[in-house]
Amino acid sequence: MTPVVAIVGRPNVGKSTLFNALTQTRDALVADWPGLTRDRQYGQLELADYQATLIDTGGMLGDEGELTELMDQQIMQAIDEAHLVMFVVSARDGLVGDDERILERIRSTEKPVLLLANKAEGQINEVALAEFYQLGVADVLAVSSAHRKGLQELLAFINEHCKTHQAQFTADVIQDHGPKIAIIGRPNVGKSTLVNRLLRQDRVLAYDMPGTTRDSIALPLIWDDMPYTLIDTAGVRRRAKVGEGIEKFSILKTIESIKLAQICVVMMDATEGITDQDLHLLGLAVHHAKPVILVINKWDHLSQEHRDYVKEKIHLKMQAFEWVPLLFISALHGSGLRVLMERIDLLMDQADQELTANQLTNVLSEAFKAHQPPLVQGLSSQLKFAHSGGNHPMRIVIHGKRTSHLPDSYKRYLENTFRKAFDLKGVPIVMQFRDGKNPYKDKKNKDNAYPSRRKKAHNLPKPKHNS
Template sequence: MNDKLPTLVLVGRPNVGKSTLFNRLTGTRDALVADLPGLTRDRQYGTGEFENRAFVVVDTGGLMPESADPLAALAEDQARLALEEADHVLFLVDVQQGRTGADESIARHLRKLGKPLTLVVNKSEGRPHAQSAGDFYALGFGEPMTISAEHGQGVNVLLRHVLEKLPAIAPEPPRDDGTVRVAIVGRPNVGKSTLVNRLLGEERVLAADFPGTTRDAIAVPFEYDGHPYTLIDTAGIRRKARVWEAVEKFSIVKTLDAIERAHVVIAVVDAQNDIGEQDAKLMGLIAQRGRAMVLAVNKWDGLAPGEREQVRYQVSLKLPFLDYAPVHFIAARHGSGLGELMEDVQAAYEATTREFSTPELNRVLEAAVEAHQPPAVLGRRIKLRYAHQGGRNPPKIVIHGNQTEKLPESYKRYLANRFREALKLKGVPLLLSFKTGDNPFKDKKNQLTGRQIKKKRRLMARVKKK
């Protein structure tokens, strides 16, 4: 994020409405929201604008003091890291549940930090301020602000109160800055979050040795080798029969949305577990959506030579439709193979967003046809006349000719491979579209001259006499 923008950090125990307020302040639906505690675990960053002032908002996992849940401890570590970045802390409490022992424990910790702080009493819709705030004066943060994050009540007043104490920075106009959006997807526990943390060089998202650690799609901006990226760590997608939690269903929706918005997808599989049907289905979905893809086979370290050969065989056997996607064998925990992986991510981005000139495409088409002619249909040879670009991300090439609807699939694959090779497209599912030119005279009637009309009448009269 832009370091110059003031940073507001949302903290509080689980299910007090932090993610709802995050979405309200950023004008997005980036944070998962449901009536379930512990839904947010990682830091979620977003930007907001209010009265021509820009700011950063950080949503954190719910703080659960003395919880036995190991993930709760990891989420609390993430929240503490966020608090170190805070210019102002918004401490949320829930008026419907009243002041709790967990609120008091969090308040004691926040007082030690000495950060500028506003106590925010949420879910106060329909209640007088005095009634909503009364129970929370005892937390020792002065006059609480009462809001309803869900309905927007009191949020503008809260923002004015907070932002008037922070540097006033106007929002920058939106621009295409060349940032590459990279979604990291795969089954649970294949090492997606570990890969993100290793690329960033910090423990930015939760990584633990049990599935389901990541529930939301967490977007993290960073720079690698001089190129700006946004990494999107997604929840692991497992078989439908195992998707029983409502939270996990929401996570899958967020993962699919991340795939849709990405320029490039890093599909991660586990070298120490079989590549299964679920891996193939997920990657088939990515290919179907036309996203550029790089395959990362993780946990490669520690495998014997024979086991490595078996993994390579599994990749070629179960993922044959990914012949366009470069494969990298990596160890995310130790960082091996990540440099080459990111080189191919950048190459895939450049390929999927590239503009092709029409003469360039026609030269490739002409060379392909000259090397291997299209087949004849009923004695009449199919002719491919010219090609032009029909779209980007993924790249689409439109080829015009006659009888193109009768081209066999084998010849279409041949053309796709020739274009991919000639244009040096890496990691991109090239789309070919074929169009048959219509006869321009098929719906037009020949207009006869006066002399031709008289001649036609004489001929018709002779026919009748005979």
């Protein structure tokens, strides 16, 4: 399980600045789920001994009545998911009433708390923290996220906290019961119906396998005498803790399921059409380089006119994922399930292909002859040979000269060429480029190896010529 750290505090104490500083990029993995998680962002936090997940939350005001129901639920769910809560206050503003009320709500969850006095630039740590000691939090630190002050100490503290609670972060293990298939999607798209339909086909009793994560349930499935493991993410709904009519959706649990899986089945609701949330889920699977199928559920509910409209919208929005196979099913009525399992088998075979260096180099040579990369400063990039860098994810390593100058459009051209040549539809390809060693790179240094000899040579008397 991945350690999870949540950043919580009132507005304008520097939470987002801290998030960006700790993830070291504004392009960290972000969950921008319209209406559901617009107030939570997820990023990767690199520690000395762990790779943790960092959650940034919206501003908390302490007074529950001042919060919208949705924002309050999103913040409290972030705290619920976290193994450590970083309670951020402002050293510049000092202790305010909202800080105390927010801390009371955090303490009610009984989660470990680190009090972080942000905006402490120009202040001695003890001075910046003095006013906050009265809150009675055992662990306190002063930082300035904007000026990168105290961040190394903060990272060291989080790393040591994870070590102290090592038992919570043991590696996820799922018993070997065939290919692991993650069923992911937004709430109410039919994930549970699909899982139950598949399991009922063979009357397999669903149970929690030992070693699974706290949020993902591994379900053994036998289909046509072949074993599979379904990783069900339908359990992301905790109705007991949710207000009526509102459903929680945790991207964190989805990420954990994707990491555990060998293949991802992304489900969408045909009656709603493809949404930005569906595309985000596809992006998550591709980001983790997992073979993926997009399953359009509830297809039997649509008229032919509506079907044509949905297909057109999918085509327009899926331009970045044109290589992802589509499948139209009805989980409720069981139509398309056999085709789905056949596609999963085919996808596993494609992802397991052992591509030789000779095969890859031949395709690369033909692609280079058909379409050469543009010149950069009058020089052309040269591609010499390619070889496999391994499977799961599928890696293709290309060697040449000036490969760093290749534009993204040309890299996509090569990727599409390899995908077409080896029938890798649905399989993400990780392209790696390496430049060969330049034999003239050190020539200048070699010329300077014997300065004294050259100096003597320059000082030799010029030969006399007879007139």
